[in-house]
Amino acid sequence: MVRTTIACARCRKAKIKCVHNGSPPCQSCIKEGSARVIHTCTLTRPVIKRKKLPAAYPSTGIPERGSAEHHATPIPRIERTRSPSSNLHEEIGHKERPNGQQKDFVHRVAKAANVFVIQFPELNFLHLPSFLQDLKHLDDHAVDNVGQQESDNHLAKLKGLCFALLALCAQWCEDKDSTEHYISSARSSLSAVDHPDVFTVQTLLVIAMYEWGCGRTYKAWADSGMAIRSAQLLSALPKQRDITELQSEVLNRTFWACFVMDRLVFCGKPQPLALPLRSVDVHWPIGQRDFAFGQTTSRIYPNVEHGRIIDHAKYHDLDRVYNLIVQGYDVWSKILQWIAGGGRRRPSTRQQIVCPWEPGSIWLSLYDELQEWRGRHEISIRFPDTALEVHASLGQAHSFAYLNLIYHLCRLFLGREYIPFLPTPTSQPSGPVDPPLLAQEAPSGWWEERSYELFASSAHITDILRRLDAAATPFFTPFSGFCAFSAATMNAYVLYFPRMNLGRSTTAAADFNADRAYLDRFRTQWAIGARWWTAIETIQRLLERAGRDQTKFIGKTRTDFLALEAIINHSASSFPSEEETDTHIEPRDHLRDLPVTPRSNSVNEGLATLAGNHSVSEVMSVRNSTQFQQQIQPQVDTMLYYDGNGNEWNAIWPLWEDQIGVSFAPEHAPWDYAANSASML
Structure with missing residues (x-):
């Protein structure tokens, strides 16, 4: 039978x-x-093979019913019209039959996927076991005509993610192929599909991370936005009945990756968050172990009150590390938006005249929220309370490092807001020295404690990256590079002005040298690193001259260094056009009493409207000695800088888009930045 x-x-x-x-x-x-x-x-139905009887009639070319040529009969489905995307089957399927070249491609993708899971904890959506299983089927393109279109779309989207991963992780995989070619292929695969799915969103997120590392931040912001909209579209579609718990969690983590990218990649222009936490109705990421095994034991949904996450759980290990990273980014985005939008010099802050230690101040609210988040971390997942090498032995070095980098970066930004931009060699922690000044004396020891936290965090960031390197697990992603750059600014600061931390930063010189060595390697791998390298070299030179010859910098405050402050705070100044760089700039002496405020997103909006603007904005451009104009300049941002010798020049910080490779000092600059340093003294 x-x-x-x-x-x-x-x-x-x-x-x-x-x-x-x-x-x-x-x-x-x-x-x-x-x-x-x-x-x-x-x-x-099964294949029924029968003995072939001698032909009694001449062949008609039609196989007999039940003969060997009569293959399995598929269950009928609704006939679908083939779309142009079906041709992708021939383009990337039959043309790449299983051979040495195709197997090498799959091998490189598998290697890139393993690197991606380790190096990019902020995009923790890739379920490695099922992804590698998909790669095994990548060689097999011979499918029945039935369901051909679905297979072609799936193949195209999977290929797009593969190309994007190869581009992002090329430096770790020693891939000699052009990363730009990979990105072009990834974008082409996206244009070939007829509707987005989870692979589409993931590909866009990986592309956005790559573009940010290349310094093309406008593209990164646009790609991140497309990923967010695609994810929202998927959540609006009817739920599939046959979706597994694993597939549901992959989709959930992809959404939270969009949430992180919304806060990580920004274009330096005023814009609200695309995914505010109060509007999120999906559960937090499940634990790493449950995710690996494709099962869900419990789901916890965000509890938000007054814009603040309410979470009473204590985290003893890194099983829910992605949950902690997502929550940390929510805190970080609030700190960054406040500081980059003017910080303590925002009009609303000046009008309230609220000191940072007083209840109700923006600074204290942000600081308390940061400490609440940190308070949920048990000592076993805190640095420096627990050594990084402990987690490295468990294969969790990067997750542990990332979690602590977020915390110390937040504390660094908050602590830096109230220190003098350019102190004197004898300055000690005592609060701001430039307007707006505080109306009250701080509680005893308050400034000393803030100073300790600030410079301790900069040293801890350096130490984390140093220990990762020593453990043969180096961290070289755009976020880690930004952390190194931020730490370098403060390590250089306390190196030349040690009294600002009461002499407690005994490793400042070694830390700054370690930061420079890291950024020197980083800039060879990521284009945006070249800009941070240029900035930190300028900062070091300025601080060194100011510490050596105080008389040349008497009376100078942060209003004399707007360009430098802009890059330190949010790395988002833009390259000016020829017309604007030719604009005459009046002497600085008339500008010291003007408040430093961010430009509004409307030309006609006044300070009253600007006071309520909490979004990231550009630093204002001073036009004359009696008034300033708030202008919207999508491509430009001209800022003033003082070199310590009475000379003024427009600092052109090549931080965005097509600015890579542009000479630092344009022809019209009063002096050449590349000139011998001796001539600058």
């Missing part, structure tokens, strides 16, 4: 019972969890 049970090819080959309701996919393929297996599940 021949069994005539309807089953899929996978179950038939494994000789197991194929459980289904009469239409694919079957229960076995659903449990497999691989999207490739689910998409290619086709129910067929």
Whole structure:
């Protein structure tokens, strides 16, 4: 007897019972969890082979019923019209038959995926077991005509993610192929599909991270925005009945990756967050162990009151590290928006005249929220309370490092807001020395404690990156580079002005040298690193001259260094056009009494409207000695800088888009930045 049970090819080959309701996919393929297996599940009748009898009639070219040529009969499905994207099957399928070259491609993608999971904890959406399982099927493009379109779309989207991963992780994989070619291929794959899915969102997120590292921040912001909109579209679609717990969590983590990128990549222009936490109705990421095994034991949803996360859980290990990273980014984005939008010099802050230690102050509210988040971390996942090497031995070095980098970066930004931009060699922690000044004396020891936290965090950031390198697990991503740059600014500061930390920063010189060495390597791998390198070299030279010859810098405050402050705070100044760089700038002496405020996003808006603006904005451009104009300049940002010799010049900080490779000092500058340093003294 021949069994005539309807089953899929996978179950038939494994000789197991194929459980289904009469239409694919079957229960076995659903449990497999691989999207490739689910998409290619086709129910067929068995092949019935019979002995071929001698032909009694001349051949008509039509195979006899039941002959060997009569293959498995697929269960009928609704006929679909093939779209132009179906041609992708021939383009990236049949042209790349399983051979040495294709197997090498799959091997490189697998290596890149492993690197991605380790190096980019902020994009923790890749379920490595199922992704590697999908790669195994990448060689097999021979599918039945039935379901051809679904297979082609799946193949194109998977290929797009593969290309994006290869571009982002090329430096770790020693891939000699052009990363720009990979990115171009990834973008082409996105344009070939007819509707987005989770692969589409993930590809856009990886591309955004790559573009940010290349310094093309406008593109990164746009790609991140497209990923967010695609994710929102997916959440608005009807839920699939056959989706597994694993697939649901992959989609959930992809959404939270969009949440992180919304706060990590910004264009330096006033814009609200695309994904405010109060509007989020999905659960927090599940634990790493549950995610690895594709199961969910419990789901916890965000509890937000007055814009602040309410979470009473204590985290003893890194199993829910992605949850902590997401929450940390929410705190970080609030700190960054406040500081980059003017910080303590914002009109609303000046009008209230609220000191940072007083209840109700913006600074104290942000500081308390940061400490609440940190307070949920047990000592075992805190640095320096627990050594990084402990977690390195468990294979968790990068997750541990990332979590602590976020905390110390937040504390660094908050602590830096109230110190003098350019102190004197004898200055000690005592609060701001430039307007707006504080109306009250601080509680005893308050400034000393803030100074300790500030410079301790800069030293801890350096130490984390140093220890990762020593443990043979270096961290070289755009975020780690930004952390190193931020730490370098404060390590250089306390190196030349040690009294600002009461002489407690005994390792400042070694830390600053370590930061410079890190950024020197970093700039060879990421284009944005060249800009940070240029900035830190300028900062060091300025601080060194100011510490050596105080008389040349008497009376100078942060209003004399707007360009330098802009890059330190948010790395978002833009390259001026020829017309604007030719604009005459009046002497600085008339400008010292003007408040430093960010430009509004409307030319006609006054300070009253600007006072309520909490978004990231550009530093104002001073136009004359009696008034300033608030202008919107999508491509430009001219800022003043003082070199210590009475000379004024427009500092052109090449931080954005097409500014890479532009000479630092334009022809019209009063002096050449590249000139011998001796001539500057």
